[in-house]
Amino acid sequence: MAHSPVPAVVVDGLTYSLSDGSVILDDISARFPPGHTGLIGPNGSGKSTLLALIAGRLTPTAGTIRASGRVHLVPQRLPSDGRVADLLGISEVLAALRAVEAGSVDQAHFDAVGDDWDVEARALAELDALGFAGASPLLERAVATLSGGEATRVALAGARLARAEVTLLDEPTNNLDTATRHWLYDALDGWQGALIVVSHDRDLLDRVDALVDLDRRGVVAFGGNFHDYAEFRAARQETAERRLKEADAGLARAKRQAQVELQREAQRNRAGRRERAADNVNKMEAHYFQNRSERGSAAKAVAHQKAVAQAAEARSEADDAARTHDVIRVELPDTTVASGKEVLKLAVGDATLDVVGPERIRLEGANGSGKSTLLGTMLSGKAPAWAAVPPAGEPAASTAGLMAGVTVSRTPTVPVGVLAQRLDELDAFSSAIDAVRDAAPSRTPHDARALLARFLIRGDRADQPPATMSGGERFRVGLARVLFRDPAPQLLVLDEPTNNLDLDSVEQLVAALEDYRGALIVVTHDEHLVRELRVSRTWSASRDGRGVMRVADRFPEPVEGP
Known part of the structure; x- marks a missing residue:
């Protein structure tokens, strides 16, 4: 076996x-x-x-x-x-190695090294495979x-x-x-x-x-794997929904049967009273039949109540098993951008990047290519001072000069909403309602509560400080702040929006943006999200030999006809 x-x-x-x-x-x-x-x-x-x-x-x-x-x-x-060595978890071993190399014979140092005499070489090899070039000073970074x-x-x-x-x-x-x-x-x-x-x-x-x-x-x-599990969950959901329908039918049947039996019992009791009233039975018999009828009626009532209660419990269990997560559905008419309207224009080196009408654009690039800095430049209209001037002879790894040659135009200006990777600004608010009203001061507390309910923040949760909420709840509060800010955003910027989100929350994000009618720029490496958001163009960021950002504007490959 x-x-x-x-x-x-x-x-x-x-x-x-x-x-x-x-x-x-x-x-x-x-x-x-x-x-x-x-x-x-x-x-x-x-x-x-x-x-x-x-x-x-x-x-x-x-x-x-x-x-x-x-x-x-x-x-x-x-x-x-x-330091990098600390993040690698090898600082103590490296310190012991350095001590031994310096002539230490302390047994504690040999114990700390153990079998890891080659740990420095292995660490540099791992880092090199991940694109980190350099010798041992890299470990001190x-x-x-x-x-x-x-x-x-x-x-x-x-x-x-x-x-x-x-x-x-x-x-x-x-x-x-x-x-x-x-x-x-x-x-x-x-x-x-x-x-x-x-x-x-x-x-x-x-x-x-x-x-x-x-x-x-x-x-x-x-x-x-997840693909197989998704199919399993779908089949389980289908079974749960079928059982819910059966439980609904069973509960309705139990209630009907109980009502029919109660009506029949009432008819029998009325017939018995009429017979006793006509003196067809003596008083002793009348008393006996009345007691037996009352006991029988009570027993049947209890039995029917139990049957209805059992059917209701079965229905409740089936409903719980069949219930799926709620979906965010919001109307966003004020976000509309007319087709052909210029929203944003950037010159990055030799490339001109523009956003026209309700386009959906993905910004991608390797870690360290400057995507977040480029976003900040788009929003502020100028590159940060440290990134604007390329010093002569700087190596590619330098951050200085990253945004050299970048100019930004936001004419005509449109309202912009930004959903950042981190939502630390939410921690300043004593409630989710306050967070929403900070972005949209014209909304009353009642308006804000109703709005949050549409983002699945309901009841007492709307009164909770965002700092005490789960990651998914914080994300939805942040999304409500951005989409319903005053004025409504006609350019929406999402910076790695699916980081720290569960699978259901990603679906909720996509559903919430279903009716967004403005221009959208999303920084993401999530291919699934790109497909779900129906992104139409891609800006690919990279850095040249001097460490200066370059961005390529790529359109989808044309689909050939039959």
């Missing part, structure tokens, strides 16, 4: 609560097999918390965790201080000088160096450019040890062996 492989991680009855009593995870049990497992679920379901618990960075309130060997975690939020994508690449290289039995990756493709995403996909194919990855990247999730879904119905384990 074949034995199932020993799971890499087992969590049993796991509960985690905050100091204020808020429950993040409640009695979670799951088995993560060896190989590659995707961990998915809605924002706020506790995925990142579960990884931190498995890694030992948090202590569970209740329950147990068993891992088969050492665990290495690459968190979603990386530290911004320290400050993390603060790295872009978000570069920091993620370094952390992933550190995970490879760690060679742990279990590796945990929390949204590893956030901030990664297309080339590095494909490097990661290839790296995962040959990854040594078990891997648990939290991600909303469908291309990555299609490369895993199994999925664990922190679903509102509980933990769902599935042996297969």
